[in-house]
Amino acid sequence: MPNVVQLSDVSVIRDGKPILDSVTWSIDDDQRWVILGPNGAGKTTLLQIIAAMLHPTSGTAEILEERLGAVDVFELRPMIGFASTAMARKLPRNETVLNVVMTAAYSVTGRWNEEYEEIDSRRAQRVLAEWKLDHLADRTFGTLSDGEQKRVQIARSVMTDPELLLLDEPAASLDLGAREELLQLLGGYAREATSPAFVMVTHHVEEIPVGFTHVMLLADGKVTASGPLSEALTSENLTETFGLPIEVTEIDGRYAARAV
Numbered sequence: 084m085p086n087v088v089q090l091s092d093v094s095v096i097r098d099g100k101p102i103l104d105s106v107t108w109s110i111d112d113d114q115r116w117v118i119l120g121p122n123g124a125g126k127t128t129l130l131q132i133i134a135a136m137l138h139p140t141s142g143t144a145e146i147l148e149e150r151l152g153a154v155d156v157f158e159l160r161p162m163i164g165f166a167s168t169a170m171a172r173k174l175p176r177n178e179t180v181l182n183v184v185m186t187a188a189y190s191v192t193g194r195w196n197e198e199y200e201e202i203d204s205r206r207a208q209r210v211l212a213e214w215k216l217d218h219l220a221d222r223t224f225g226t227l228s229d230g231e232q233k234r235v236q237i238a239r240s241v242m243t244d245p246e247l248l249l250l251d252e253p254a255a256s257l258d259l260g261a262r263e264e265l266l267q268l269l270g271g272y273a274r275e276a277t278s279p280a281f282v283m284v285t286h287h288v289e290e291i292p293v294g295f296t297h298v299m300l301l302a303d304g305k306v307t308a309s310g311p312l313s314e315a316l317t318s319e320n321l322t323e324t325f326g327l328p329i330e331v332t333e334i335d336g337r338y339a340a341r342a343v
């Protein structure tokens with residue numbers, strides 16, 4: 084499936100005000116996108132549309148070749164991996180890390196009466212190993228550090244082998260070491276040909292993992308620039324998006340930005 088998201092003229096109106104304004108966006112399965120923009124720009128709202136959690140007020144949204152409004156979203160959502168701080172708050176703190184990841188197979192957050200199969204447990208253990216969490220499988224989620232909890236959320240979101248992976252600020256609140264460790268893992272995952280299309284919201288260009296390919300810049304609900312990182316993540320476009328003079332630099336695929 085080469086095309087996984089196709090938004091045409093998508094707007095979301097709240098209290099009479101557009102919080103997304105005529106957004107047109109196409110995502111192919113081999114692309115890894117980052118969404119950047121100031122507070123309140125509409126980044127999370129845009130992510131919720133492509134997560135099939137929110138319908139546009141106008142325009143059309145096709146996700147995994149299904150049109151929102153004409154598809155049962157409960158069939159679509161298991162194919163979409165999603166991790167955000169709001170979702171993390173729903174995870175039971177007294178559940179083991181293995182169960183937090185494994186329960187994603189049944190779209191629940193804690194173990195109840197579901198019958199798990201050996202294959203679920205094996206897959207959860209493999210995903211934990213991929214995200215360097217295997218040594219924490221039996222710990223309870225609430226006892227983990229912030230960085231470990233973020234990795235568990237991501238492991239949970241890839242447990243179902245999604246066709247589209249969406250992460251809302253995965254590196255927020257992490258210390259330098261935990262951030263760099265996470266960016267290495269995210270970058271490694273992004274560079275694998277078998278990984279799904281990937282979209283990550285962040286506040287900082289420093290948090291763009293090596294291996295990401297495209298950027299969507301948003302301000303006031305509107306797209307200010309979008310395209311390959313090398314073409315769209317420019318000082319000029321960041322200056323327009325954030326409304327102050329910004330200079331961006333790139334070294335070996337990592338970006339940094341500062342006001343000038």
Ligand SMILES: Nc1ncnc2c1ncn2[C@@H]1O[C@H](COP(=O)(O)OP(=O)(O)OP(=O)(O)O)[C@@H](O)[C@H]1O
Nearest residue numbers: 097098102120121122123124125126127128129286
């Ligand atoms: N249900 C709602 N009703 C009214 N306004 C809303 C609603 N949801 C979001 N908004 C507003 O829409 C705008 C965009 O919100 P959104 O959370 O998408 O922005 P964001 O770019 O993710 O912001 P941040 O970087 O601060 O997380 C904000 O001004 C927010 O207050």
